[in-house]
Amino acid sequence: MTVTIKDxxxxxxxxxxxxxxxxxxxxxxxxxxxxxxxxxxQQMGYHPNLMARHLVSKKSNTIGVVWPNVNxxxxxxxxxxxxxxxxxxxxxxxxxxxxxxxxxEMFGRLLVDAVLVFxxxxxxxxxxxxxxxxxxxxxxQIPGHPVLxxxxxxSIFKAVEYLYRMGHRRITYICCPPGRDPNQEDKYNGFVxxxxxxxxxxxxxxxxxxxxxxxxxxxxxxxxxxxxxxEGFPTAVVCGSCELxxxxxxxxxxxxxxxxxxxxxxxxxxxxxMGSLEIPVTAVGVPVQVMADNITECLLAVLKEPQTCFYRxxxxxxxxxxGSTRAICPEA
Amino acid sequence: MTVTIKDxxxxxxxxxxxxxxxxxxxxxxxxxxxxxxxxxxQQMGYHPNLMARHLVSKKSNTIGVVWPNVNxxxxxxxxxxxxxxxxxxxxxxxxxxxxxxxxxEMFGRLLVDAVLVFxxxxxxxxxxxxxxxxxxxxxxQIPGHPVLxxxxxxSIFKAVEYLYRMGHRRITYICCPPGRDPNQEDKYNGFVxxxxxxxxxxxxxxxxxxxxxxxxxxxxxxxxxxxxxxEGFPTAVVCGSCELxxxxxxxxxxxxxxxxxxxxxxxxxxxxxMGSLEIPVTAVGVPVQVMADNITECLLAVLKEPQTCFYRxxxxxxxxxxGSTRAICPEA
DNA sequence: TTGTACGCGTTATCAG
DNA sequence: CTGATAACGCGTACAA
Numbered sequence: 001m002t003v004t005i006k007d008x009x010x011x012x013x014x015x016x017x018x019x020x021x022x023x024x025x026x027x028x029x030x031x032x033x034x035x036x037x038x039x040x041x042q043q044m045g046y047h048p049n050l051m052a053r054h055l056v057s058k059k060s061n062t063i064g065v066v067w068p069n070v071n072x073x074x075x076x077x078x079x080x081x082x083x084x085x086x087x088x089x090x091x092x093x094x095x096x097x098x099x100x101x102x103x104x105e106m107f108g109r110l111l112v113d114a115v116l117v118f119x120x121x122x123x124x125x126x127x128x129x130x131x132x133x134x135x136x137x138x139x140x141q142i143p144g145h146p147v148l149x150x151x152x153x154x155s156i157f158k159a160v161e162y163l164y165r166m167g168h169r170r171i172t173y174i175c176c177p178p179g180r181d182p183n184q185e186d187k188y189n190g191f192v193x194x195x196x197x198x199x200x201x202x203x204x205x206x207x208x209x210x211x212x213x214x215x216x217x218x219x220x221x222x223x224x225x226x227x228x229x230x231e232g233f234p235t236a237v238v239c240g241s242c243e244l245x246x247x248x249x250x251x252x253x254x255x256x257x258x259x260x261x262x263x264x265x266x267x268x269x270x271x272x273x274m275g276s277l278e279i280p281v282t283a284v285g286v287p288v289q290v291m292a293d294n295i296t297e298c299l300l301a302v303l304k305e306p307q308t309c310f311y312r313x314x315x316x317x318x319x320x321x322x323g324s325t326r327a328i329c330p331e332a
Numbered sequence: 333m334t335v336t337i338k339d340x341x342x343x344x345x346x347x348x349x350x351x352x353x354x355x356x357x358x359x360x361x362x363x364x365x366x367x368x369x370x371x372x373x374q375q376m377g378y379h380p381n382l383m384a385r386h387l388v389s390k391k392s393n394t395i396g397v398v399w400p401n402v403n404x405x406x407x408x409x410x411x412x413x414x415x416x417x418x419x420x421x422x423x424x425x426x427x428x429x430x431x432x433x434x435x436x437e438m439f440g441r442l443l444v445d446a447v448l449v450f451x452x453x454x455x456x457x458x459x460x461x462x463x464x465x466x467x468x469x470x471x472x473q474i475p476g477h478p479v480l481x482x483x484x485x486x487s488i489f490k491a492v493e494y495l496y497r498m499g500h501r502r503i504t505y506i507c508c509p510p511g512r513d514p515n516q517e518d519k520y521n522g523f524v525x526x527x528x529x530x531x532x533x534x535x536x537x538x539x540x541x542x543x544x545x546x547x548x549x550x551x552x553x554x555x556x557x558x559x560x561x562x563e564g565f566p567t568a569v570v571c572g573s574c575e576l577x578x579x580x581x582x583x584x585x586x587x588x589x590x591x592x593x594x595x596x597x598x599x600x601x602x603x604x605x606m607g608s609l610e611i612p613v614t615a616v617g618v619p620v621q622v623m624a625d626n627i628t629e630c631l632l633a634v635l636k637e638p639q640t641c642f643y644r645x646x647x648x649x650x651x652x653x654x655g656s657t658r659a660i661c662p663e664a
Numbered sequence: 665t666t667g668t669a670c671g672c673g674t675t676a677t678c679a680g
Numbered sequence: 681c682t683g684a685t686a687a688c689g690c691g692t693a694c695a696a
Contacts, residue, residue: 004688004689004690006690014666015666015668016667016690017669017691017692018667020691020692021666029666030665033665047461049441049443049689051688052688053691054383054690055383055387055671055674055688057690058672062438080429084430093429093430094427095426095427096426098416098425102424106394109379109381109382111381253610278585278610337674346683347684348674348683349685350681350682353675353681362681381673383672383674384688385673386674387673387687388673389676665696666695668693670694671692675686675688677684677686678684678685
């Protein structure tokens with residue numbers, strides 16, 4: 001059925017090892033022979049059998065990407081860019097959206113050259129595989145393994161700083177509560193740190209926690225804020241994610257208020273989608289392109305140096321202004 | 333480094349072929365031996381090498397999914413469900429978001445058991461691989477290969493029918509023009525057929541074509557409609573995709589009109605996201621779950637019968653009402 | 665320049 | 681019940 005180098009060898013009247021050499025561009029083949037072999041391979045529709053090749057060469061030019069939740073908008077761009085970049089480097093990215101450990105296990109068996117794991121905020125405890133170099137993204141330290149993360153704390157801090165400089169003094173943070181997972185802890189800490197730094201009110205009115213990360217949760221959290229009445233009413237809100245921002249905008253619109261005239265909104269997650277919401281939203285965070293670059297480079301580094309172990313955060317936080325915030329005169 | 337059945341054999345003082353049998357649950361192994369082997373394998377951290385296994389068994393329990401555009405919301409749910417369903421059937425889905433032909437080629441080499449190809453509306457000509465069973469989804473017929481598609485024409489027809497029954501007589505279709513690709517042709521035909529069937533005005537005012545499928549395109553197309561003034565103004569619009577619907581809603585809101593009081597909106601693409609837009613939108617189309625079920629079954633059928641060739645459309649069109657349309661009194 | 669022999673990790677077939 | 685042995689398709693020393 002499938003055509004192998006032996007078939008080609010037979011057709012070309014040479015040994016199959018000569019075929020192998022010719023196909024792999026070894027110099028030790030006469031040019032005329034190579035031409036003939038290449039041509040025959042072509043017309044017979046030869047495809048190298050990756051399995052067999054890998055079995056002997058320990059190289060598949062393939063990288064496994066574990067991506068447990070496809071739907072998170074923030075990551076679909078990221079994965080796309082990374083996939084392209086890897087392709088430029090000669091690797092083909094294979095994505096699995098099955099549960100983390102099952103995917104790692106599968107990739108381990110498949111003998112991909114390396115695995116990139118996008119760690120979801122919630123969920124199963126990660127069990128690294130000893131059989132393949134892995135890079136983890138978006139989680140806390142994993143002993144013995146390289147981890148890349150983004151500095152969420154700094155992002156949120158800069159968001160508050162930005163609002164503060166525009167004159168805002170009553171700012172509310174809308175996100176999942178800090179206890180939920182380390183990433184939320186991190187963001188929360190950044191917010192609290194900023195409150196201290198700029199001497200802003202730190203009471204209950206500075207927070208509205210959502211139950212989860214769906215837009216409905218953001219909507220509810222914002223509605224709670226709007227119900228607080230004049231004394232607790234902020235002049236600006238910081239949203240902890242793109243999805244939450246959608247809900248926040250929706251709640252504000254439904255209440256009859258307008259962004260940014262009545263209330264300023266700034267969102268976490270520096271992804272293009274922030275510009276496509278019902279109102280384009282100014283966002284803070286590490287740009288997707290920067291993330292993709294760093295992840296790809298790290299991955300290739302890990303590939304070369306399988307034993308490396310580090311915990312590195314990306315601190316290249318940037319603000320993209322889209323007009324969802326307004327400068328105001330701070331009240332005396 | 334990696335532990336193989338030979339290592340286990342050595343540790344257990346048996347031959348490697350006995351290990352293989354024990355691991356694969358052959359009945360021809362003494363129970364005590366099996367227990368011992370299993371235990372040793374466990375504690376040595378044995379992982380079967382898929383490559384080697386495949387090399388001999390011609391089976392990888394792996395299915396390649398070619399998914400060229402990750403960002404299309406409609407498909408992310410679909411892929412997720414399919415991945416889960418395949419997992420239940422003992423297959424692990426591997427996704428590639430690289431260009432179609434490159435991905436097919438890669439999967440062909442990797443020797444996945446079958447390939448599912450989501451064909452993007454635009455783009456490269458598809459070159460099926462002779463080395464692996466393939467199922468194509470969402471495109472026109474491909475000679476010699478099984479293709480599954482959805483009946484877009486019927487969906488759009490039913491959307492118009494639905495609006496007609498509610499009393500609407502001036503309905504505008506917002507989508508990419510029919511010449512663009514067969515899928516748009518199909519939708520367009522459904523709309524035109526409905527206009528005929530229900531004797532509705534078929535002039536220019538019944539159409540507003542978008543340049544592309546981004547929400548901005550939908551927005552512009554709807555703005556064009558709104559500029560037409562009273563005589564060309566429809567009481568309802570049919571949107572050709574989820575993304576376009578987002579833009580249409582936005583244009584309507586910006587113009588100060590309200591849905592459904594001033595204008596009814598119905599969207600194509602029966603996906604949950606339609607309920608999460610700024611206004612929940614009534615949508616028509618084959619439900620994602622139905623699509624996933626059919627695709628999975630077809631895929632497994634193709635897997636068993638690699639030579640099958642068919643072109644089948646899914647006609648199970650359903651309307652999910654979300655209150656974005658309003659019954660009106662047709663003017664005499 | 666070309667061909668031979670071997671091994672990669674596994675399953676399957678047969679003989680013991 | 682268990683153990684040799686061949687095969688899967690390929691790359692690579694090494695021999696010719």
